[in-house]
Amino acid sequence: MTTLRVVVDELIGDAPGGSLRYAEELTRQIIATAPPGCEVEGIVSNVPQETLDDLTARLPGIARLVRLPLARRELIMAWQSGLALPGAGGMIHAPTLLAPLRKHDRVNDGDQIAVTIHDVVPWTYPESLSSTTVIWQKAMAKRARKHADAVVVPTHAVADRLAEFVDLGDRVRVIGGAPATTLRLPADADERAARLGLPGRYALTLGSIMPRKGLVPLIRGIARPEAQSIPLLIAGPDRYGEGSATGVAAAAGLPEDRVRALGYLDDADLAVVLDRATVFVYPSLAEGFGLPIVEAFKFGTPVIHSDDPALVEVAAGASLIVERPSRPDDTDGYAERLAEAIGRVLTDDTLRSRLSILSADRARAFSWRDSAERVWQLHADL
CATH class of the missing domain: 3.40.50.2000 (Glycogen Phosphorylase B;)
Structure with missing residues (x-):
């Protein structure tokens, strides 16, 4: 043996x-x-x-x-x-x-x-x-x-x-x-959505506000008019160090209901949140694989992410790619590019539908x- x-x-x-x-x-x-x-x-x-x-x-x-x-x-x-x-x-x-x-x-x-x-x-x-x-x-x-x-x-x-x-x-x-085999829609999806207070449309992301994850420019991008006033939900911890996602949102002048930290979600809740998201945005600056975008693909959710090479490789053309900051002080430029990408997905029904089809198709590769x-x-x- x-x-x-x-x-x-x-x-x-x-x-x-x-x-x-x-x-x-x-x-x-x-x-x-x-x-x-x-x-x-x-x-x-x-x-x-x-x-x-x-x-x-x-x-x-x-x-x-x-x-x-x-x-x-x-x-x-x-x-x-x-x-x-x-x-x-x-x-x-x-x-x-x-x-x-x-x-x-x-x-x-x-x-x-x-x-x-x-x-x-x-x-x-x-x-x-x-x-x-x-x-x-x-x-x-x-x-x-x-x-x-x-x-x-x-x-x-x-x-x-x-x-x-x-x-x-x-x-x-x-x-x-x-994606995890346990990440699947539960029978009580509607009840979970109601408990989580999911809005009719929202952008979803995952992670903390550590600089590598790119959530700070994303939150600032949500404050820009190009983002069409869409709410941003964040799966993951609200706090990192002395700061928080909600604190960044407040500093950007956003009302309380525009950015919400959901905390850690179990697989059933995460499946519901991914499935009902209008768009999944993953602005991370450096990844090894990018499991969150693969999990979003599983539910046919349109995906936007940075041009980090690992994410580009994993997505293989099934997503909308945004150029990362070329230098550390380019966070405002990155925020603007993220907002523009979100706006494109929200306003272009054909693009959104195409990304959804590509997303579901790409999920089969994993x-x-x-x-x-x-x-x-x-x-x-x-």
């Missing part, structure tokens, strides 16, 4: 985020697509039995979970130092950089390690992460350069940019993600099953 061991420690966190969603969806499909004669084990830090039982329930079909002797914090430090731990060998796939990256013998012992780097933010926008996270990510990327047999990235754009910072040679493989099968093929090639 051939065993693929997946590091599933990312699943023990309760904070919502793309890496948790990616790890859980991919692992489930790796289990579901296991070739004949193959099985999947999970590797996890030293968690309580209750957490282990929960993980087993969330990953149906997993052969077993291997609990390592160290708690998560200690495991992170141990693997950063290259410390060998019992139970962390064999054929390993890590949906993040958290992996036992150390010298091993792939040819004679059959050991192999594939890790995942989701973006180049630690190098390009380090201020958007904690200093500890930046140091750890860079250190683990260096370990991957020395010891990983393959490095998975979500887009060719990330592969190209990553090569500027870490020389991984020909070991990089592009395997993207897909499948967790396909991603998982490519992971199996990657390890077979190694």
Whole structure:
């Protein structure tokens, strides 16, 4: 029996985020697509039995979970130092950089390690992460350069940019993600829409007001006449640092009902909000994949986004693209371009209909099953 061991420690966190969603969806499909004669084990830090039982329930079909002797914090430090731990060998796939990256013998012992780097933010926008996270990510990327047999990235754009910072040679493989399988319209969609107070038409975005996400110029763009007075709903946290999205809106002279922070939404609420949005706007300046636009595609929602290379690659012509600021002080210009794009979608019925059709069609290109099968093929090639 051939065993693929997946590091599933990312699943023990309760904070919502793309890496948790990616790890859980991919692992489930790796289990579901296991070739004949193959099985999947999970590797996890030293968690309580209750957490282990929960993980087993969330990953149906997993052969077993291997609990390592160290708690998560200690495991992170141990693997950063290259410390060998019992139970962390064999054929390993890590949906993040958290992996036992150390010298091993792939040819004679059959050991192999594939890790995942989701973006180049630690190098390009380090201020958007904690200093500890930046140091750890860079250190683990260096370990991957020395010891990983393959490095998975979500887009060719990330592969190209990553090569500027870490020389991984020909070991990089592009395997993207897909919308969550749990992101679907619930039977009580009307009741949820009423509870959320969704207006008849609205622009939707996702994220916080950290500079990299581009929400501040978007909010300022909503204040411009080109945006046709459409309300902006924001899925995600209202506050970032000392500021808030509603505070930015107030400073831009917008009334309270023009910009609303919805906070974190469960998948059912998010599906309703995405499905009923007039347009989804994603002004982020730097992404690795851009899962939010793929989620919007799933519901045939017209999408506007920045010309970040990863977003352009993922959208593949199914969206309206807005040029990012050419320099840090060009936020007013970016706000104007975003407002103009929103105005175009709102006033041009033909464009809006075409974007909706392209969006729904593009969504069919993304499948967790396909991603998982490519992971199996990657390890077979190694």
